[in-house]
Amino acid sequence: MTGSRPLSDRYDVAVLDLDGVVYIGAHAVENAPGGLAAAREAGMKLAFVTNNAARPPADVARHLTRIGIPAEPADVVTSAQAAARLVAEQVPAGAPVYVIGGPGLEAALREHSLVPLTTVGPEHPEPVAVVQGYGPDMPWRQVITGALLVREGLPWVASNTDLTVPTPRGAGPGNGTLVRLVAEYADRSPVVAGKPQPPLFRETLARVGGKAPLVVGDRIDTDIEGAIAVGWDSLLVMTGVTTLADVAALEPALRPTYVAADLTALTREVEAGTWSAEVVDDRLRVHGTGDEHSWWAAVSLALWAHLDATGRPARTTSVVPGSVAP
Template sequence: MLTSPASALSAVYDLAMLDLDGVVYIGGSAVPGAAASIARAREDGMRIAFVTNNAARPPGRVAEHLRELEIEAQAQDVVTSAQAAARVLRDRFGAGARIAALGAEGLVEALAAAELEVVDVEADADAAVTGYGPDVRWRDIMRIATRIKGGLPWVASNTDGSIPTPYGEAPGHGVLVDTIARFSGVTPVVAGKPSPPLLQETIRRVGGKRPLMVGDRLDTDIEGGTAVGVDTLLVMTGVTGLDELLAAPSESRPTYLAADLSGLLVPHPEPEVTGAQTRVGGWVATVQGGSARLTGEGSAHDWWRALAHAAWAHLDATGTPVGGAGLEPPSPSAVPGGGSLPA
């Protein structure tokens, strides 16, 4: 169940590891209020790291995009799955190892920064690494796949099955990983979330004794944080929808839940359970006949917390998820204190 610290998370944790798409921005636009929430968290003493499974763009380009959205960011604040993959390869094969790379600029740059020699997919190599690259050629995919099948060690930057694009959801690097794995019979070492290397690399680079992983996905962000033993905050501005949240198994549930990134800046009140009712702040959630009902008023953060706590208690007791039909989450700006910056 959800944890309830007496203080704001920005006072409890010294590092916030923020997933990007769905948390900080959506496509080319910042999530409403994200820039102000990040700035306030920094004022409270929190270090901020921007963490992405996308291996295509170098950290400098990611930071430039964030600054365009009026979010303070430097290249050293950004950690990518390409950098995590490079660390895995450097640790295993040492500086100067020859790596056959299949991917985009971000992957090549990360390998070079780790003092690894990037070689063509046809050249002699100590290992292979793959990452998302929109211009990757099919003949290169075929060649790397045959070499992996022949025994060349393989590291994959991530296994995301889809990526957002201006023209809609599209296949991600995970589709290629699955194709190569089925052809070769080889399972790669994976650097990106939910595997540990990316978050381990983030903590190593940015520092922090009490890190918090913040994301919008249960399967990568929340499970990734759990895999490295850090607490997690799920924000409801990205891909996780109402039904997915209510049906989350215990191993995929976050430590904390908030409507958006302003959840870093406020206390998380403890749920009060009385019979079939769960009260959080001004909201009361009741589960009857397999459906949830909320009454009251208050912050958007507390609406989500009351609902999730009641739904998960029902799921754990009965094995049946609560239906979310008819429930309309309040807009963070529509409810007093919901998603707004505290004074």
């Protein structure tokens, strides 16, 4: 949980989740541009990794650059790319593959010399596999045709099974909801490429390189679980969906290697420092001084020690992250 050197000295590539870690919608997360610039300056490679299969890497790179985080398409790795590789391992080059999804999947298939199809019929080649991912503008006809092909037994790969996707009005139905629909109709389950499954992480190292990866995310169920599944260390940053109460309830098998406030932790020592945290009468108490990263390190250790000893999460409702809690 702690260390005597900055994370950028111990890991050579940061495998970064995007939404809630690097940006939230159209805007960068606070301190993300500076934190990532410092990590790059320290020699760390940055891999921007997303479960969203809708956008090609070039689109993601342009968005990152617009919000002050310079990126090239080669820095971006998507679940569409991981899914296309899984399909390519099962079918020959030049094979037609039916797409339940959008242009991100189509571009990824072409990269593997596969032919994406969104229509079947006498004037089109017969598809030999189906790949499915998020496609916000996909017509219902495309879903129906793909579901029929899946029911017929064609190899089926899903980019991810996230049940929600961020929208300006809150969380909306994600690719996982449509995967469930097809699975129920076809009475089958797909091979899944995206987080928390290993293929997307392996795709990342294959494309970006590195020997000592650190997964950086804001979600336990995709980022941290995925890092654990592939055997890599992880950093949970508290800029997205995970709360202090969620940290307090984390069982040992789901705990990240490090917990910190934001991406500036990449070039700092993530250790308890001068903060003192303890749980008294099931309530978290924090004393001392230091930065927010050290606060999260101290608090996480205290919360998990309490949970392990008692089987009960500590009460954290009166605690303001980064501050003293009486």
